[in-house]
Amino acid sequence: QKEVEQNSGPLSVPEGAIASLNCTYSDRVSQSFFWYRQYSGKSPELIMSIYSNGDKEDGRFTAQLNKASQYVSLLIRDSQPSDSATYLCAVPLNSGGYQKVTFGTGTKLQVIP
């Protein structure tokens, strides 16, 4: 099992719809989780972090965490064409006091006007 798994997509949604991006992880002791957005040809940008079970909302973005199921998701409400990008899930893994962050391979989102 990969440490961090994401569906590569592409996930296509119409403009104005809710986009749901999913990520599973293997390390049961992971305590923090991150979502990055990467536009084509650009570097990843941190958009959300979540540390406890439940939902965290920031504007049109909601991160959902379920530690029992080892599952984290990102919902994008009222999707816009400008949201079209690859979304990377990242999970720090404890390793000798240094937190090694493992990135998923990303889900490509396409928002259709």
Place this chain on the structure above:
Amino acid sequence: SQTIHQWPATLVQPVGSPLSLECTVEGTSNPNLYWYRQAAGRGLQLLFYSVGIGQISSEVPQNLSASRPQDRQFILSSKKLLLSDSGFYLCAWSGTSGRGRFFGPGTRLTVL
């Protein structure tokens, strides 16, 4: 606020040539610094990380090396590039807790 710079933005190099990529961070002290590589269609691969001046840890054995001569400067080098070294090289920083990564704009390297 913190800013991270990388240069050059793009680079085309012949096989066997040397490499030097530089990264600097502004607006923070004693950051953790990282070099990642993202090959076409693949995920982010951690190459090196540093928790302080002169302290370098390698994650993947290869023909690359890294150095941290100053607190906010991180350099990626190679004596002889291989075709497989092509990719998008990203420098990142984090606080000492290690949470999150903040990436620079990246260097796109093509080895011919």
